[in-house]
Amino acid sequence: MYVLHALAAVGRVTRMLAEFVRALAEWRIWVPRTIEEAYNVGIGSLFIILLVSGFAGAVTAMQAGYQFTGSIPIYIVGSLVVESIILELGPVLTALVLAGRIGARYAAELGTMRVTEQIDALESLGRSPASHLLVPRILACMLMIPVLTVLADVIGVVSGWYFSMQVLPITNSDFAYGARAFWRDFDAYYSVIKAFAFGLSIAVTSTYMGFSTQQGAEGVGKATTTAVVVSSVLILLLDTLLARVLLHG
Amino acid sequence: MIEITNLHKRFGDQVVLDGVNFDVLEGETVALLGPSGTGKSVLLKHINGLIRPDFGRVLVDGLEVARLNRKDLASLRTRVGYVFQNGALFDSMNVFENIRIGIVDSDHYRDRDYCAERVQRCLKLVNLAEDTSWKLPAELSGGMRKRVGIARAIAGEPKYLLYDEPTSGLDPVNADIIDNLVTRLAEELGVTSVTVTHDVRGAFRVADRIALLANGKIVLEGTKEEFMESSRPEVKAFLERDFENPSFAA
Numbered sequence: 288m289y290v291l292h293a294l295a296a297v298g299r300v301t302r303m304l305a306e307f308v309r310a311l312a313e314w315r316i317w318v319p320r321t322i323e324e325a326y327n328v329g330i331g332s333l334f335i336i337l338l339v340s341g342f343a344g345a346v347t348a349m350q351a352g353y354q355f356t357g358s359i360p361i362y363i364v365g366s367l368v369v370e371s372i373i374l375e376l377g378p379v380l381t382a383l384v385l386a387g388r389i390g391a392r393y394a395a396e397l398g399t400m401r402v403t404e405q406i407d408a409l410e411s412l413g414r415s416p417a418s419h420l421l422v423p424r425i426l427a428c429m430l431m432i433p434v435l436t437v438l439a440d441v442i443g444v445v446s447g448w449y450f451s452m453q454v455l456p457i458t459n460s461d462f463a464y465g466a467r468a469f470w471r472d473f474d475a476y477y478s479v480i481k482a483f484a485f486g487l488s489i490a491v492t493s494t495y496m497g498f499s500t501q502q503g504a505e506g507v508g509k510a511t512t513t514a515v516v517v518s519s520v521l522i523l524l525l526d527t528l529l530a531r532v533l534l535h536g
Numbered sequence: 537m538i539e540i541t542n543l544h545k546r547f548g549d550q551v552v553l554d555g556v557n558f559d560v561l562e563g564e565t566v567a568l569l570g571p572s573g574t575g576k577s578v579l580l581k582h583i584n585g586l587i588r589p590d591f592g593r594v595l596v597d598g599l600e601v602a603r604l605n606r607k608d609l610a611s612l613r614t615r616v617g618y619v620f621q622n623g624a625l626f627d628s629m630n631v632f633e634n635i636r637i638g639i640v641d642s643d644h645y646r647d648r649d650y651c652a653e654r655v656q657r658c659l660k661l662v663n664l665a666e667d668t669s670w671k672l673p674a675e676l677s678g679g680m681r682k683r684v685g686i687a688r689a690i691a692g693e694p695k696y697l698l699y700d701e702p703t704s705g706l707d708p709v710n711a712d713i714i715d716n717l718v719t720r721l722a723e724e725l726g727v728t729s730v731t732v733t734h735d736v737r738g739a740f741r742v743a744d745r746i747a748l749l750a751n752g753k754i755v756l757e758g759t760k761e762e763f764m765e766s767s768r769p770e771v772k773a774f775l776e777r778d779f780e781n782p783s784f785a786a
Contacts, residue, residue, distance in 0.1 A: 404622070407581075408688075411613055412692065413613035
């Protein structure tokens, strides 16, 4: 029974994505709405993302300094802060925060539109809900979540550096040496690739949950919760999968 | 003309429409009566393809709605205005934008002067003041929301207008305003109208012809006189409450 439900859901998501591709031709409709959505996702999420990444950088630096005592050279703190933030904490924390902030908002917005017949109203006017509602939200997430992740990476590293200087017996040159010691340019690409995949999973999950909402206010609540839970689980699954494929492939 | 033939629809185990046959002629106003939960709105949504039938056919201007491709269905919907039960206005848009989105011709939609003029014309047709345009749906009363919903439906100059419970939830004064509006729009715009309601009094006021949907079928179709004189138990049961106040048929 669960397998059948899962297969049906996969079918519906596939059909929704086909609608997305088809609606891309109606650019006059989705371009202005995508700019508006991108602003909401980007500027609206900036404060919380920078706050979370700033704290993540600070805590990573201080815990590294606490653990790396004795025979382990202190410059390793620089390596650990940069690699942890860019490879893992920056993209994953950003995505988890946005799954709550953006995923919940999309599911609730579209779910309310579904149960109050606003989506039916769009269709009844011969207009495509995909070009008006789906494409702007998915593209805004795909564009802005990588941008927010890059900013989170930068702030996380800067915060980690600042707290290392304040709390640990490490110099600027030690930190910079450690940061460069294990750095590969691919690490930056990896962070952005992950952010792109997470952004897509948040957008697709939350818009799907919103569009398939049923049964009034209770249904909107369920759709919103499910969107956040499923997006978060997908982020963790994708995180593991991408680490396996891109780091150890 | 709208032709509905042997229409069947079920949701899970619940049979909603069980062989509905129903025609609407050009220019007439038909009221589709029936108790709550009998599938009146479901039937209405088949006409513009919002719901697909399990079996049977719905033809609008000779085109079978369920067989239309995406483009032709969108084109058909531009000729069929739909007024939703609770207005279904877009929360995030003001009244002007809500009505403007009803302008279905893309050249007209992009022409700001045309849109401004058309929105004001539609607001006037539904007896709403010009300054209503800048209000958000949340700032409107129930009756005003319904009227904006009607304004949006007529903005694209449709040939057909489908009303889903246009007076439900309204006080008698506002219900009369909407009923008058339905009649006036049919006369002034020459549209063919189908109005779904469980308000017998309103149906008698606006409709040229009345149909009663019960147990998934149209059990009676005729003028209000035929409806009043019918001895069918479904009709009598439906009218029973109102027989105590026969003035409704006046």
